[in-house]
Amino acid sequence: MTWQIILGIWMSGVVIASFIYMPATQGLGEMGRIIVYHVPAAWIAVLAYLMAMVNSIHYLRKREIRFDRQAQVNAELGTIFCILATVTGAIWSKGAWGAYWNWDPRQTSIAVLLMIYAAYFVLRSAISDSDMRARLSAVYAVLAFLTVPFLVFIVPRVYYSLHPDLELVNLAERSFEMDRQMLVVFLASVFGFSGLYLWLYNIQKRFEILFYKKATMRRF
Amino acid sequence: MISNFPWLSRGLAVLRKDLRIEFRTRYAYSALLMFAITTLVTVSFSVGGFLAGPEMTDIAAALLWIILFFSAMAGLSRTFVQEEESGTVIALKMAAEPEPVYVGKYLFNVVLLFSLTVLVVPLFIVMLNLSVVLVGGFLATVFLGAMGLAGASTILAAIVAKAGAKGSLMTVLAFPILLPLLLGAISATRTALGGGSPEAINTDLLMLFFYNGVALAASLLLFEYVWNE
Amino acid sequence: MGELGFVLAVTLIGWVGLFLYVLRMDMKLREVERREEI
Numbered sequence: 001m002t003w004q005i006i007l008g009i010w011m012s013g014v015v016i017a018s019f020i021y022m023p024a025t026q027g028l029g030e031m032g033r034i035i036v037y038h039v040p041a042a043w044i045a046v047l048a049y050l051m052a053m054v055n056s057i058h059y060l061r062k063r064e065i066r067f068d069r070q071a072q073v074n075a076e077l078g079t080i081f082c083i084l085a086t087v088t089g090a091i092w093s094k095g096a097w098g099a100y101w102n103w104d105p106r107q108t109s110i111a112v113l114l115m116i117y118a119a120y121f122v123l124r125s126a127i128s129d130s131d132m133r134a135r136l137s138a139v140y141a142v143l144a145f146l147t148v149p150f151l152v153f154i155v156p157r158v159y160y161s162l163h164p165d166l167e168l169v170n171l172a173e174r175s176f177e178m179d180r181q182m183l184v185v186f187l188a189s190v191f192g193f194s195g196l197y198l199w200l201y202n203i204q205k206r207f208e209i210l211f212y213k214k215a216t217m218r219r220f
Numbered sequence: 221m222i223s224n225f226p227w228l229s230r231g232l233a234v235l236r237k238d239l240r241i242e243f244r245t246r247y248a249y250s251a252l253l254m255f256a257i258t259t260l261v262t263v264s265f266s267v268g269g270f271l272a273g274p275e276m277t278d279i280a281a282a283l284l285w286i287i288l289f290f291s292a293m294a295g296l297s298r299t300f301v302q303e304e305e306s307g308t309v310i311a312l313k314m315a316a317e318p319e320p321v322y323v324g325k326y327l328f329n330v331v332l333l334f335s336l337t338v339l340v341v342p343l344f345i346v347m348l349n350l351s352v353v354l355v356g357g358f359l360a361t362v363f364l365g366a367m368g369l370a371g372a373s374t375i376l377a378a379i380v381a382k383a384g385a386k387g388s389l390m391t392v393l394a395f396p397i398l399l400p401l402l403l404g405a406i407s408a409t410r411t412a413l414g415g416g417s418p419e420a421i422n423t424d425l426l427m428l429f430f431y432n433g434v435a436l437a438a439s440l441l442l443f444e445y446v447w448n449e
Numbered sequence: 450m451g452e453l454g455f456v457l458a459v460t461l462i463g464w465v466g467l468f469l470y471v472l473r474m475d476m477k478l479r480e481v482e483r484r485e486e487i
Contacts, residue, residue, distance in 0.1 A: 004475060008468045015464050019457035030453055060445050115396040122392050126383045131449075136379050139442045143375065143397055146438050150400035150431060203471065206478050210485070 007199060011192040017185045025182070031095030036186050038088035040193035041081045042110055048078030048197065049113065052120075053145045056138035068134035069212070071141060072124070073204040077197060079117040086110050109151050116144045227319045234316070234324020239331065247302075248332055252295030256340045259287045264347035280348050281409035284341070285402050288369060290391075291336060296329050296373040297390035300381035318444035322374065326439070329370035329377075337366045353415030357425065361412060364428035365405035371435035372397050378446045401431050 018036045025032025055071035058064075089107055090100040101107065123140055127133035242248055263283050303309045312321055341362055345352065352358045373394060380390045408424035410416070 004472060008465075008472070011464055011468070012461060015461050016457070019453060019460075112396055112399055115399075119393050119396055122389065123379070123383060126386055126389055132382060135445055136383055139375075139445050140379060140393060142442060143372075143438060146434055147397050147400050150404075150427065150434075199475075200471065203475055203478060206482065210478070210481055213485070 003195075004199060007192065007195045010188070011196065014185060014189045014192050018189070022181050022185045023179070029095075031092065034088050034092050034095075036182075036189045038085060038092055039186070040190045041088060042085035042106075043190065044193050044197045045078050045082035045085050045110070045113060047194075048074045048081060049117070049145065052078060053141050056141040059134055059138045060142075065130065065134060068130075068138065069208050070205070071134075071138065073201060073208065075117060075120055075141075077200050077204065079114070079121075080200075081193075081197070082110065082114050082117060086114055109148075112151055113148075120144070227317075227323050230316045230320030231323025231327060234312075234321055235327045235331070238324065238328040241302075242328075242332075248295050248298060249335065251298075252291050252332060252336045253339070255294040256287055256291040256336060257343075259290065260340060260344060260347065263287070264344075267348070276348075277350070277414040278410055280344075280350055281406045281413055283348075284344055284409060285365065285406050287340065287344070288333075288337065288366065289398065289402060291340075292333060292369045292373050293391045293394060295332060295336070296370070297377055297380060299325055299329060299374060299377035301377075304381055313447070318447040319440055321447065322378075322440060322443040325378075326370060326374045326436070329374050330367055333366040333370045337362055350413055352413060354412040354418065354421060357408065357418065357421040358412035360425050361405055361408040361421070361428065364425060364432060365401065365408075368401040368405075368428060368432050368435060369398065371432055371439065372401065375439040375443055375446065378443065382446060401428065404428050404431065 014036070018033050022033060022036070024030050025035070052071045052074035055067045055074060059067035059071065086107075089110055093102055093104065093107060094100045097104070120137060120140060124133055124137050127136060267279070267283070303312060344350075373390075376390060376394050376397065380393065383389060404424050404427045408421050408428065411421040411424070
């Protein structure tokens, strides 16, 4: 119970600090504060997906259904963080480049991640047999993950040739330097988000275990 | 020499069988062709005369791959469904390991798509009044892009067939996975049509090449999990 | 500062609300888990 309270206070502190302690960013002004939420959310979305892929591989090798359940939980959590990352990214994009959406390399990749999550759930919902569902969605999760590295290298090329002027702004964002206060709040936010992810994962897992126990007991 | 690679020789047998069936019924090919021609005509009718210059090459590059992508979705999604429906799955499973089955189906899809592109691409160029500057690069892009479409679509078709093959499932699953291929192919096509630097197209071609490699390797490794219970 | 304060308030309330919601779920789970032990 204690660490949940700590997490609650920690993130509240991060929220407050991101508005009061941290100064407004250069170039982006007040809008830039959103980086404290956007980047950690995106990292957790990717981390959750990575975990889902690892779970999927475990399932394919050992065929224990608990790995499939873990994969699903990670996918659900990842989707939530991914939506958060996409929305905050769009807000950032509006502030930095004037449009909510502009096919910036990172924006495209987070959108593709969201599409992968969506496709994963569509696939799962189409199969009623739990073993087949576990097997096929595991294969899909691994396949989809393999395409992610390509995007990291491709999208920048396509993008630059289309919108050379925005390229400058993107480069500026990449060499974005954080003064010490922002860095502190940012790192604290990364910790907070990670803690939140672990807590939500833990809750989901316990819920699934109880649910599963109840389902098996009903058979008697 | 081919007998040294049992996967390949058995795979070719599967390919031959599928080609024979397809030649008789022409089911998959007509699905492909019908979709491609319809979209091609629609596109060229509405866009053909109106744009010119650099905007045209950008849009044309994208349109070509949109047509090819959705044609592949229409034509390749049933690759394994026919086996499930006619009950030949068990026979195939007894006759060979999963890998040759995959190789055969993959080659079949490659043949299908190549036959399609050979028809559609020249038509596309003519109907939209395009001129190809980097011919070699253009051909390589179409070649690698079509192969990549086939590569990713084959294993996805297997998944979709097991999952019940409901309408748009193939497209939903395929789009995120094929997106890097599409973006790379579009970028390369744009360079080839508009006459950009060869270095630019070479990086794209390299990426397409690796995409094909990864897709094939991953599919070979993962196919048995889809094929076997 | 007013507008910023508004966004701060909204974000803070949003976070605290989410936190309390998940905490409630956590506590309910513990309750059920304790009963299962018995």
